[in-house]
Amino acid sequence: MVREVNQLKIGSLLSYLQMILGAVVSLAFTPVMLRLLGRGEYGLYSTVTSAISMLSLLDLGFSSGYIRFYAQYREKGDQNGIARLNGFFLLLFSGLGLVALGCGLFLTSHAELVFSRGLTAEEYATARGLLRILSVNLSCMFPMRVFGNIISAKERFIFLRAVHLGRTVLSPLVMLPLLLMGYRSAAMVWVTLLFSLGTDLLFAWYVLRVLGEKFVFRGFERGAVRSLLLYTSFIAVNLIADQVNWNVDKVLLGRFRGTGEVAVYAVGYTLFQYYMMLSTSVSSVFTPRIHRIIRQTETDTAARRQALTELFTRVGRVQLLLLGLAATGVAFFGRAFILRWWAGPEYGGAYPVALILMLSATVDLIQNTGIEMQRAQNLHGFRSLVYGAMAVGNLVLSVFLCRRYGALGAVAGTAASMLLANGLAMNLYYHRRCGVDVLHFWRSVGRLCRGMMIPVFCGGALGWLVRDAGLGAYLGAIAVYTAIYGASMWHFGMDAYEKELFAGPVRRLRARKPIQ
Structure with missing residues (x-):
């Protein structure tokens, strides 16, 4: 139970660390990327990634189905059932990966379905290249998805979040010098492909070597398949x-x-x-x-x-x-x-x-x-x-x-x-x-929202005051607003559980004795 609680708490902390660092890196990286790519190529890149992302719907909910069936087998202590489940899902996701590859290559050959106007011949060539690379990336991600599902089902959130944290930070840092060298959007999708493969292989190693999960590729019950579908x-x-x-x-x-x-x-x-x-x-x-x-x-x-x-x-x-x-x-x-x-x-x-x-x-x-x-x-x-x-x-x-x-x-x-x-x-x-x-939920949320009234009034005034100010005054106004928001929510919105959630770690950190 203690390990489970630690996995949840540390996993949540790593999630927020990933989000914060990812936001900081992205906020620094995005303006450079916009200027190096230009508005047109950035729009081209965004459209292509959105089109390929829509192919991820081929997952069809099977990832959630895996976690549900894994929980059922684990509750029964059926390790053989888990091994058959693992094998079945690896085969299933491999098949979906091939379908995704076929759909992606079709879009690559018919890029005009995505872009109907305004592209030059060079831009169409760029779009087809991006579509081709991202199609391969998506097709590889499908069969490897089962390993991430296993780690999540076993609640090993620390490892899961730590790997995602590393990828979030390192990926833009690798993209940036390539963009500066003039490789443009093609470099971005190649980096995406390489980091996806690296993450997936790391998850596979962890599942097979650390967790010791088994895969059996036969014997999965037909009744379970019908229930899954x-x-x-x-x-x-x-x-x-x-x-x-x-x-x-x-x-x-x-x-x-x-x-x-x-x-x-x-x-x-x-x-x-x-x-x-x-x-x-x-x-x-x-x-x-x-x-x-x-x-x-x-x-x-x-x-x-x-x-x-x-x-x-x-x-x-x-x-x-x-x-x-x-x-x-x-x-x-x-x-x-x-x-x-x-x-x-x-x-x-x-x-x-x-x-x-x-x-x-x-x-x-x-x-x-x-x-x-x-x-x-x-x-x-x-x-x-x-x-x-x-x-x-x-x-x-x-x-x-x-x-x-x-x-x-x-x-x-x-x-x-x-x-x-x-x-x-x-x-x-x-x-x-x-x-x-x-009804209980919204009553509770309503009590929390009382603490937002003062920040909203002050934030409007601060935003108006610094609308044409320099960067220092602008950042100072944001810091003041954050402090006002925190103080107001603490006194007028937060309950005892939420106060302990935020104050507890600080209090425990202060209570630690320095090493002599």
Whole structure:
């Protein structure tokens, strides 16, 4: 139990360290990359990566299915069943990798499906080269995915997060000198491929040599296969919806408005990605715990509802503490940051893109533990249907709006569909079917939000005062705002658990005696 708690705590800390260092490296790397590539090639690169990312939906929810079945076999102590499960999933993901390679090479040969206008012959050649390399990368990632799933299922979060941390920091540091040497976007995708292969091989070594996992490639029960397909079918719909919602805007902009507009959207989306990471780096370590709660409370509905509601609320409040600081900070200081200190004046449209995405996704991001709660109870079908409808609505709205309003129109379609799906439909479902007291959750969140009133007022004033100031005054205003936010949330928003969560490590560090 102690080791499990340490894995969760240290894994969470490493996740945040990865996020912080990744943000710092990216914030330093992105403006250099934008200037070396130019708006057109950066937009080309972003469109290609979005198109290839959509092929990752071929996972079809099998990664989540692996964790669910692994937990069942481990609960029974069935090591032979785990070995057969490992072998089956390695074969399954290998087949999916071949399908992904075929789809990627098809896109490579028909790049006009992604870019319908405005590209020169040289740009088409660049696009095909990027598509080819990224297709190979994706096809290799699929069979190796099972090793990361095993590490996650066994809750070895320290190793998992440490490897991702190293990759996050080292990858841009390798890309930068290659860009300076003139290798442009091709160098970036080659580095992506090499680091992906290195990470996957390291995971494979850890699983085979350190964890000693076995792989048996026959004997997996047909009944289990049917159960797996039934379980993952709705997850697959959800994954398709997610890929549409998060990648279709850039693909549509590339097709209807050109790569320059994609570049503006991509800069705003880059900031939004770090916003999402604030949330998911907390919730991702709770997946095994959620499945364990469900298994241990199969005969006690009241205990299950209490445990799920407590976890849902506690994690959501901590996520909102962090997201609230990030979203309000971007609202008050983000425009000057993007225009004056980071991307440059030609990317001014990225500010509303980032802010609209952040605000519209906040409800979903403070409730994302609920996704795994649905899956653990096999109740994820409704969410998949809702998100499928959301994806269709988003696609229709975005096609119309992006043609007329560019990046701002595309993000407006995404925001409207997210608010309807997450703000209304999913909250009703969590409350009525998933064993979560959503009314209790929102009452608790409302009490937390009281602490945001003073920071919002002060942040607006500070942002106005430093809108044309120098870098020193600008950074000073951000530091003052962060202090005001922390003090206000401490006194008017946070509960005893959250105060201990933040103050406990500091107090323990101070209590340590110096080495004599």
